[in-house]
Amino acid sequence: MARNDADMPFEVVANTFASMEGITSRIQLTQLLAGLLKKTPPAVIDKVVYMIQGKLGPDWKGIPELGVGDKLLAQAIAMAYSRREEEINRLIDKSGDPGKVAEQLAQTGAHVKGSLVAFMGGGGATLTVSRVFDSFLRIANATGESSRDIKLRTLAGLLKDAKPIEARYIVRFVEGRLRLGIGDATILDALAVAYEGTSAARDVIERAYNVRADLGEIARLAATEGVASLKSIKPEIGVPIRPMLAERASDVKEILAKVGGRAYVEYKYDGERGQIHKDGDKVIIFSRRLENITSMYPDVVEGVRQALKVDRAIVEGEIVGIDPDTGELKPFQELMQRRRKYDVEKMMKEIPIRVFLFDVIMKDDEDLSTKPLPYRRKVLESIVEPNDRVTIANYIESSDPDQIMNFFLQAITEGAEGVMIKAVHDESVYRAGVRGWLWVKLKRDYRSEMTDTVDLVAVGAFYGKGKRGGKLGTLLMAAYDPKTDTFKTVCKVGSGFTDEDINNMYELFKPYIIDHRHPRVMSNLEADVWFEPVKVAEILGAELTLSPAHTCCLSSVRQGAGISIRFPRFIRWRDDKGPEDATTEDELLEMYRRQLKRIEERPTPGEEA
Numbered sequence: 046m047a048r049n050d051a052d053m054p055f056e057v058v059a060n061t062f063a064s065m066e067g068i069t070s071r072i073q074l075t076q077l078l079a080g081l082l083k084k085t086p087p088a089v090i091d092k093v094v095y096m097i098q099g100k101l102g103p104d105w106k107g108i109p110e111l112g113v114g115d116k117l118l119a120q121a122i123a124m125a126y127s128r129r130e131e132e133i134n135r136l137i138d139k140s141g142d143p144g145k146v147a148e149q150l151a152q153t154g155a156h157v158k159g160s161l162v163a164f165m166g167g168g169g170a171t172l173t174v175s176r177v178f179d180s181f182l183r184i185a186n187a188t189g190e191s192s193r194d195i196k197l198r199t200l201a202g203l204l205k206d207a208k209p210i211e212a213r214y215i216v217r218f219v220e221g222r223l224r225l226g227i228g229d230a231t232i233l234d235a236l237a238v239a240y241e242g243t244s245a246a247r248d249v250i251e252r253a254y255n256v257r258a259d260l261g262e263i264a265r266l267a268a269t270e271g272v273a274s275l276k277s278i279k280p281e282i283g284v285p286i287r288p289m290l291a292e293r294a295s296d297v298k299e300i301l302a303k304v305g306g307r308a309y310v311e312y313k314y315d316g317e318r319g320q321i322h323k324d325g326d327k328v329i330i331f332s333r334r335l336e337n338i339t340s341m342y343p344d345v346v347e348g349v350r351q352a353l354k355v356d357r358a359i360v361e362g363e364i365v366g367i368d369p370d371t372g373e374l375k376p377f378q379e380l381m382q383r384r385r386k387y388d389v390e391k392m393m394k395e396i397p398i399r400v401f402l403f404d405v406i407m408k409d410d411e412d413l414s415t416k417p418l419p420y421r422r423k424v425l426e427s428i429v430e431p432n433d434r435v436t437i438a439n440y441i442e443s444s445d446p447d448q449i450m451n452f453f454l455q456a457i458t459e460g461a462e463g464v465m466i467k468a469v470h471d472e473s474v475y476r477a478g479v480r481g482w483l484w485v486k487l488k489r490d491y492r493s494e495m496t497d498t499v500d501l502v503a504v505g506a507f508y509g510k511g512k513r514g515g516k517l518g519t520l521l522m523a524a525y526d527p528k529t530d531t532f533k534t535v536c537k538v539g540s541g542f543t544d545e546d547i548n549n550m551y552e553l554f555k556p557y558i559i560d561h562r563h564p565r566v567m568s569n570l571e572a573d574v575w576f577e578p579v580k581v582a583e584i585l586g587a588e589l590t591l592s593p594a595h596t597c598c599l600s601s602v603r604q605g606a607g608i609s610i611r612f613p614r615f616i617r618w619r620d621d622k623g624p625e626d627a628t629t630e631d632e633l634l635e636m637y638r639r640q641l642k643r644i645e646e647r648p649t650p651g652e653e654a
Contacts, residue, residue, distance in 0.1 A: 051088040055172040057081065058093060059210045065225050069564040071234075071530060074227055078235035085174075087268035091261030092178040097232060099223050101181055103259045105285045105335045109185045113196055113219050118143055121197050122216070125204035126150040141560060143220055147204060148213040170206050177203060177215065184219075221556065222577070226564030228625065229260060230530035236264055237272075246272045253278040255287040255478030256414065258335050279412040282324045282357055285331040286406060286414070287478030291465060293486040293632060295639055297446040297453075303482040304468035309418060310449050311440030312461040313486060314401050315377045316365035317621065321349055321400075323358050330364075334623050341383055344393050345400055348434030355428045357409050362402035363438070369397050374460035378617065401438040402429060403465075406475055414475040418467055418483075421475070442469065453487060463488030480527075480629070497636070499524070499610070499628040500619050502532050503580045504563065505572025506554065509539070509547070517550040518542075521572050522584060522613070524597045526630040532578045533567045533597040533630055535608065536586070541615030554580070567596040581619040581627050586610035589637045598634045608637050 061081040068074055078097065085093045095101055101108045113121070119137060123130045128150065136146045170176075180199050187195040200219060204212050217223050233254065237247040253275035254263050266274055280286055294300045301308065318333040319342075328346040330339045339346060345364060353360070366375035366383075375396065383392045405425040406414050413421050429437055439456075443449050453464050467473065468483045476483060488497065501522035509518020519539035523532035542550075557577040562568060565578060591602060592609035599607040 050086050052173040052175050053084065053086055053089055053093075055174050055177045055211050056208055057084055058096060058174060059208075059214045062214050062223065062225060063210055065227070069226070071231060074225075074231055074564075075234045075238060078227070078232065079238035082235055082239035082264070082268075085268075087265065089174045089178075090268045091265045092174055094232065094261045094264045096174075096178065096218065097225070097227070098229070098260065099218065099221065099225075101178070101185055102261065103335070105258065105331055105337055107337050108182075111181065111185050111196075111219055111221075112187075112192075113184065113200065117193065117197060118200075118216065118219060121200040121204065122147050122150065124197065124201040126153070142217075144213040144215075144217040144222075147207075147216045148209045151204070151207060151209040151212040172203065172206055172208075172211055177211075181218065222559075224559065228530050228565065229254075230527065230625075232260060236267055240267045240272050249273075249275050251478070256280055258285050258287050280359055280407045280414060282322050282359065282407070283329060285320055285322075285335040286359065287335065288318065288320065288333050288361070289404075289476050289478070289484065290480035291484035291486045292480060292482050292635075293488070294635070295487065297449050297466075297487065300466050300485045300487060301444065301446065301449075303485060304466060305470040307442070307444040307469055308449075309422065309440050309442055309467045309469055310452055310464050311403055311438045311467070312401065312456045312459070313463045313465045313488060314363040314365045314438070315374065315460070315462045316363040316380055316398075316401075317377070319345065319362055319364045319400065320406075321345070321360050321362065323349060323353050323355070323360075325356055326350060332621060333626070334621060341389065342398065343389060344398055344434060348400060348432060352429055352432050352435035354430055355408055357407070358405060358428060359407040360402050360425065360429075361404040361406065362400045362435075364398050364400050366396045367399050369394070381621075398434065400435045402435065403438040403440075404475065414477060416474065417469065417471055418473040418475075419469050498583045498585045498616055499535075499633065499636075500581050500622055500626070501535055501584050502578045502624045502627045503554070503582060504532055504534065504566045504568065504576055504578050505570075506550070506574045506576070507537065508573050513547055516547055517554065517574060518547060520582070520615075521568065521570060522582065523566060523568075523578065523627075524630050524633050525625055525627040526567075526597075527625070528630075531565045531567050532563075532624065532627075533599070533607070534570060534595045535597045535633065536584070536595065536610040536613045537570075538582075538584055538613040538615050540613070541585075546615075569594060569596055578624045581622045581624060583616040583619050584610065585614050585616050587612040589633065589640055597630050598637070601634055602637065608633050 061077055065074055065077050119133045120130055123133045137143050140146050180203050184196045184199050203215050207215055233247060233251050234244055236250050237244050249272055254260055256278050320331040322329040328349050329337060330342055330345060332338045366380035368375055379396060383396055402425060405421050408424055408428060413424060426437060441452055456464050464487050466485045466487055473483055501524060503520045504523045505521035506517040507519040509516050519537050521534055522536050522538055523534045526533055554576055557579050559575050559577055562575050563577055588611050590609055590611045591606040593606050595607035595609045597607045
């Protein structure tokens with residue numbers, strides 16, 4: 046059969062995925078991915094990249110989920126291989142992996158026959174990347190009374206024509222568990238190797254992805270126009286930009302030294318960060334995870350239409366709940382009720398909001414991300430006419446530590462979390478998706494040993510004892526290391542959970558349970574149950590300490606010891622954060638060093654007198 050240069054057999058993708066299973070070396074995973082990308086025709090490179098991500102497109106596009114539950118998946122496998130649903134359920138229960146079940150059945154050749162084959166689009170045709178991907182889209186977009194039948198028959202049709210290895214990954218994709226053990230960072234490395242032969246182009250590709258958060262589109266541009274074309278990527282209205290991130294510190298003099306001696310100091314509000322795009326009367330709001338949250342905040346949309354005196358712009362701000370009776374700021378937890386409620390109009394009255402804008406990334410067609418912060422702030426102030434829903438974040442410019450501390454205390458008094466201290470020198474550009482010393486958080490929690498919370502990723506669990514017997518009672522938590530794209534354990538946490546939390550723990554993690562340690566998880570401990578690193582929790586502890594049991598910052602302070610948290614306690618789930626947004630290994634190391642410094646600087650007994 047003649048090769049279609051605009052497409053590729055799905056078997057090539059499936060075989061690569063199979064080769065990646067069980068590999069924990071990021072270098073090897075990168076080389077395998079790069080080999081796959083080199084083989085992929087440019088016309089379908091975006092689809093292949095999305096499938097590697099386990100997605101049908103970037104999250105911000107709002108593509109519906111596949112909507113195939115366990116029961117429908119079993120029915121599709123049964124239909125494809127002429128088996129009874131009860132038999133399929135028994136096989137899945139025994140195996141724990143529906144993908145492996147489909148693969149084994151495909152090896153028997155017991156495929157459906159007759160008129161059903163034609164209806165499902167079957168008939169022995171070779172599966173291509175486009176057919177598989179487009180079928181997934183058809184399943185995701187199926188709506189109405191016939192949607193269940195469409196999903197069932199479309200999936201069964203794919204499986205009918207699938208080779209055994211293809212069946213495994215079709216089912217795993219639909220199930221949402223590819224089990225490849227890679228993140229976006231590894232895909233970026235692979236793109237650099239595939240199209241430049243070396244990782245030297247990684248920074249160019251990553252910067253383009255940060256400015257235009259669509260990895261499939263970035264791959265398509267690299268494949269069709271070359272990596273060099275990505276250098277000219279600019280922000281685009283309607284396409285979210287990966288947000289600039291901040292470091293954290295607790296000493297004002299240290300922070301000022303880091304940012305160049307002089308800074309903007311602005312309130313750090315306890316709300317939801319929103320990236321707001323305006324194009325005429327159309328307003329789109331993206332969360333810090335780049336989800337489209339416009340429907341949650343119609344009052345923000347109307348406020349922005351009135352406040353922004355420019356047709357086209359991308360601005361950033363913090364969306365904060367306001368007490369309708371006192372005008373005081375409400376905590377983040379109360380604002381999040383608007384995410385969970387269907388009656389948005391009612392919630393608008395119960396929890397009105399105010400948006401505190403702090404940056405502008407684009408005005409008309411001018412890319413402001415390459416401009417210093419003082420220039421961007423002048424532009425922001427020139428295009429905003431504050432109203433009762435939208436205003437500019439309260440800030441000062443200062444080089445005086447005492448003035449900054451007074452402003453910090455004022456922010457706390459007025460209900461803010463603390464302050465952001467931002468560089469104002471000539472290099473104070475907007476570094477999309479990057480954490481650095483241009484922005485530094487100084488929060489109230491950082492003023493004592495560890496009343497500061499950290500955000501950690503649940504990577505495993507242990508069964509409890511006593512009244513928690515037989516239940517997942519303790520979670521193994523990890524920090525993120527962006528240098529290696531891995532998660533390194535910090536502590537086990539079993540305190541802070543309610544009885545309801547414990548009773549619901551298994552169901553909460555059921556979609557993410559795997560039968561082995563995830564390749565991206567570095568752990569010396571052997572958990573009773575392992576998870577995919579997905580769920581982020583806010584954790585509070587008494588202090589940071591050294592522990593030979595954990596891998597975070599291993600040997601960074603003392604040979605053979607990592608950094609752990611003493612008496613950790615669960616505070617809340619951070620569903621607004623992805624695993625790569627968690628507290629990093631370097632942040633924890635810096636926090637430990639600051640804690641050690643404070644202890645060393647404490648007066649010895651009797652000195653106070």
